[in-house]
Amino acid sequence: QVHLVESGGGSVSPGESLELSCVDTEYSFTHRGCMAWFRQAAGKEREGVAVITSGEGASYHRYYADSVAGRFNAYQVQNKIYLQMKSLTPDDSAMYYCAARSSCDSGDWKRDNEYPYWGQGTQVTVSS
Numbered sequence: 082q083v084h085l086v087e088s089g090g091g092s093v094s095p096g097e098s099l100e101l102s103c104v105d106t107e108y109s110f111t112h113r114g115c116m117a118w119f120r121q122a123a124g125k126e127r128e129g130v131a132v133i134t135s136g137e138g139a140s141y142h143r144y145y146a147d148s149v150a151g152r153f154n155a156y157q158v159q160n161k162i163y164l165q166m167k168s169l170t171p172d173d174s175a176m177y178y179c180a181a182r183s184s185c186d187s188g189d190w191k192r193d194n195e196y197p198y199w200g201q202g203t204q205v206t207v208s209s
Contacts, residue, residue: 083109083198085179090203093169097207101164103179103200110135111160115185118155118164119193120175120205127178129191131155133162144190149173169207176202 089101103116110116117132133155134142143155154165162179180196188195 082107083181085181085198085200087177087179087200087203090177090205092206092208094209095170095207097169098165098167099169099205100166101177101179101203101205103162103164105160105162105181108160109198110181112141114181114183115190116157116162116179116181117185117190117196118162119178119180119196120173121178122172122175125175127193129193130177131164132185132190133157134185134190146191166205169205171207171209174205174207176204178202 084106085103087103093099113135115132115134118130119127120130121127129146130149131145131153152168156163179200181198182196
Protein backbone atom coordinates (compact mmCIF):
# COMPACT_ATOMS: atom_id res chain seq x y z
CA GLN A 82 0.00 0.00 0.00
CA VAL A 83 1.29 3.42 -0.93
CA HIS A 84 1.15 6.16 1.65
CA LEU A 85 2.50 9.63 0.89
CA VAL A 86 2.65 12.31 3.56
CA GLU A 87 3.62 15.91 2.86
CA SER A 88 4.83 18.48 5.37
CA GLY A 89 6.62 21.81 5.52
CA GLY A 90 3.99 24.20 4.24
CA GLY A 91 3.37 27.55 5.85
CA SER A 92 3.03 31.29 5.38
CA VAL A 93 5.98 33.35 4.18
CA SER A 94 6.67 36.78 2.75
CA PRO A 95 7.58 37.37 -0.91
CA GLY A 96 11.21 36.61 -1.60
CA GLU A 97 11.52 34.12 1.22
CA SER A 98 12.20 30.40 0.97
CA LEU A 99 10.45 27.26 2.11
CA GLU A 100 11.16 23.55 1.88
CA LEU A 101 8.49 20.89 1.56
CA SER A 102 8.98 17.21 2.17
CA CYS A 103 7.04 14.11 1.26
CA VAL A 104 7.66 10.76 2.86
CA ASP A 105 6.84 7.52 1.09
CA THR A 106 6.14 5.57 4.27
CA GLU A 107 6.13 2.15 2.59
CA TYR A 108 9.29 2.76 0.50
CA SER A 109 7.20 2.01 -2.58
CA PHE A 110 9.09 4.45 -4.80
CA THR A 111 12.56 4.48 -3.32
CA HIS A 112 14.89 4.23 -6.35
CA ARG A 113 12.01 3.27 -8.65
CA GLY A 114 9.20 4.93 -10.53
CA CYS A 115 8.74 8.64 -10.31
CA MET A 116 7.54 11.08 -7.72
CA ALA A 117 6.28 14.53 -8.47
CA TRP A 118 5.17 17.75 -6.87
CA PHE A 119 1.95 19.36 -8.00
CA ARG A 120 0.21 22.46 -6.79
CA GLN A 121 -3.28 23.83 -7.02
CA ALA A 122 -4.14 27.43 -6.35
CA ALA A 123 -7.65 28.51 -5.51
CA GLY A 124 -9.80 28.53 -8.61
CA LYS A 125 -7.08 27.06 -10.80
CA GLU A 126 -6.27 23.65 -12.20
CA ARG A 127 -3.65 21.51 -10.57
CA GLU A 128 -0.27 21.91 -12.25
CA GLY A 129 2.90 19.86 -12.24
CA VAL A 130 5.78 21.66 -10.56
CA ALA A 131 8.64 19.17 -10.48
CA VAL A 132 9.27 15.48 -10.97
CA ILE A 133 12.02 13.09 -9.94
CA THR A 134 12.36 10.00 -12.09
CA SER A 135 14.49 7.08 -10.93
CA GLY A 136 17.37 6.07 -13.16
CA GLU A 137 19.97 3.32 -12.95
CA GLY A 138 21.10 2.42 -9.46
CA ALA A 139 20.41 5.31 -7.13
CA SER A 140 20.53 7.98 -9.84
CA TYR A 141 17.58 10.08 -10.82
CA HIS A 142 16.55 12.83 -13.20
CA ARG A 143 14.65 15.98 -12.39
CA TYR A 144 12.39 18.14 -14.49
CA TYR A 145 10.65 21.38 -13.64
CA ALA A 146 7.79 23.50 -14.86
CA ASP A 147 8.92 26.66 -16.59
CA SER A 148 7.25 28.76 -13.91
CA VAL A 149 9.56 27.45 -11.18
CA ALA A 150 12.76 26.49 -13.03
CA GLY A 151 15.74 28.16 -11.43
CA ARG A 152 13.87 28.83 -8.19
CA PHE A 153 12.75 25.39 -7.08
CA ASN A 154 14.94 22.37 -6.48
CA ALA A 155 13.54 18.86 -6.05
CA TYR A 156 15.63 16.06 -4.65
CA GLN A 157 15.24 12.64 -3.11
CA VAL A 158 16.84 11.04 -0.11
CA GLN A 159 15.83 7.41 0.33
CA ASN A 160 12.06 7.38 0.81
CA LYS A 161 11.62 11.13 1.02
CA ILE A 162 11.42 13.77 -1.67
CA TYR A 163 11.92 17.43 -0.99
CA LEU A 164 11.02 20.64 -2.75
CA GLN A 165 13.26 23.59 -1.96
CA MET A 166 11.49 26.77 -2.97
CA LYS A 167 13.32 30.09 -3.21
CA SER A 168 12.33 33.61 -4.20
CA LEU A 169 8.71 32.83 -3.54
CA THR A 170 6.03 35.10 -4.93
CA PRO A 171 2.31 35.32 -4.24
CA ASP A 172 1.77 33.34 -7.46
CA ASP A 173 3.38 30.38 -5.72
CA SER A 174 0.61 30.28 -3.14
CA ALA A 175 -1.22 26.98 -3.47
CA MET A 176 -1.86 23.62 -1.95
CA TYR A 177 1.16 21.50 -2.77
CA TYR A 178 0.79 17.77 -3.33
CA CYS A 179 3.18 14.90 -3.61
CA ALA A 180 2.24 12.26 -6.20
CA ALA A 181 3.74 9.03 -7.44
CA ARG A 182 3.48 6.57 -10.31
CA SER A 183 5.33 3.42 -11.26
CA SER A 184 7.03 4.95 -14.31
CA CYS A 185 7.38 8.24 -16.11
CA ASP A 186 8.78 6.61 -19.26
CA SER A 187 5.59 7.42 -21.12
CA GLY A 188 3.00 10.14 -21.03
CA ASP A 189 3.46 13.64 -19.69
CA TRP A 190 4.80 13.98 -16.15
CA LYS A 191 2.82 17.18 -15.72
CA ARG A 192 -0.55 15.51 -16.20
CA ASP A 193 -2.08 14.83 -12.83
CA ASN A 194 -4.44 12.13 -14.06
CA GLU A 195 -1.45 9.88 -14.76
CA TYR A 196 -0.60 9.59 -11.06
CA PRO A 197 -2.58 7.07 -9.02
CA TYR A 198 -1.02 7.91 -5.67
CA TRP A 199 -1.36 11.22 -3.84
CA GLY A 200 -0.64 12.75 -0.50
CA GLN A 201 -3.07 14.93 1.40
CA GLY A 202 -1.34 18.19 0.51
CA THR A 203 0.34 21.00 2.41
CA GLN A 204 -0.61 24.67 2.08
CA VAL A 205 1.88 27.32 1.01
CA THR A 206 0.86 30.96 1.32
CA VAL A 207 3.06 33.81 0.12
CA SER A 208 1.88 37.26 1.06
CA SER A 209 3.13 40.54 2.39
